[in-house]
Amino acid sequence: MNNLASHQHQRSVLASLPLPGRVGKPSVDDIYPRIFDAILDQRIAPASRFTEESLGDVFGVSRSIIRRVLARLSHQQVVILRPNHRPQVAAPDLEQTRQILHARRLAEHTLVRLACKAPHPRDLQGLRELVDRERQCLDRGERGPAIRLSGEFHLQLAAMAGNAPLAQFLGSLVPLTSLALARHEVKSRRHCAWQEHLAIVDAVENGDVDEAMRLMDEHLDHLEQKLLMAAGAGSST
Known part of the structure; x- marks a missing residue:
């Protein structure tokens, strides 16, 4: 794609970002998910x-x-x-993705x-509503928002644990996982099954620690297998 075509494509992408029908100036909280979703949808491409x-x-x-949004x-x-560079979308490579997933597993075992x-x-009702929103996005084919909501599920679950430093640590990992999912995973696959999230909520509600940890471990296994397989295939082509 030449420079002119690339510039025109970026203008077209950016034109699709504002919230339709909104009255008044959008806030940071309005703009943030629109830009993040565009990155996860790869309308704003990795490394661009x-x-x-x-x-x-x-x-x-x-x-x-x-x-403030970019910060x-x-x-x-x-x-x-x-400094002195335009903002750039991150592009986690295979080894970074592997390390992120390992760190997440260590944190989420304790948090769940x-x-x-x-x-x-x-809190449980909030998790169920979040899972339902994720399901609806997947049903509508809205991949970027579904990936973001999937990450928010894990962050809300972490907030329930009552350990702020550990939840904050997970908060530094989940967006990077979302970015890796958006970059590497095959689009036809459901990156993070809402059914698995719902089963985890049920186990937490029942206070079944062993089952909740087993389900989380299985869930992260599926996530890791899909991501690393797709990332590895992409790096070998």
Whole structure:
């Protein structure tokens, strides 16, 4: 793709980002999921660059608002920010993906065990609603939002555990996993089955620590197998 075609493609992508029918200026919380979803859908491709000005023009907000959104994505290591360079979408390679998944497994074993101790009905209901939103996105073929919601499920479950430092650590890993999923996984596969999430919620609600940990381990096994297989196949072509 030549520079002109690439520029026109990026303008077309950015034009699809604003929230339809919204009245008033969008906030950081409005803009963040739109940009993250576009990255996960690969409408904004891995390793691609863009400008604060272009995003500000699209959303009709100041560069200071866009900087706050990009700072959030940078904190999650989804976007790379460097002085005197345009923001760039991260592109985790196979070894980075392997390390991220290993760290997640260590963290989530402990978090799901803690979450089983005294789950609050309100938190459980929130998890079920999140799983339902994930299912609906998959049914509509909305891959990017489904990947993001899948990650949010794990973060909300971690918040229930009552260990803020460990939940924060997981929060640094989940967005990178989502990015790896978006980059490597075959689109026809359901990256993170909502049925598995629902089964984990049931086990947590019942306070069944062994079952919850078994289900989480199985869930992460499936995730790792799909990701590493797809990433390895991609690196060999």
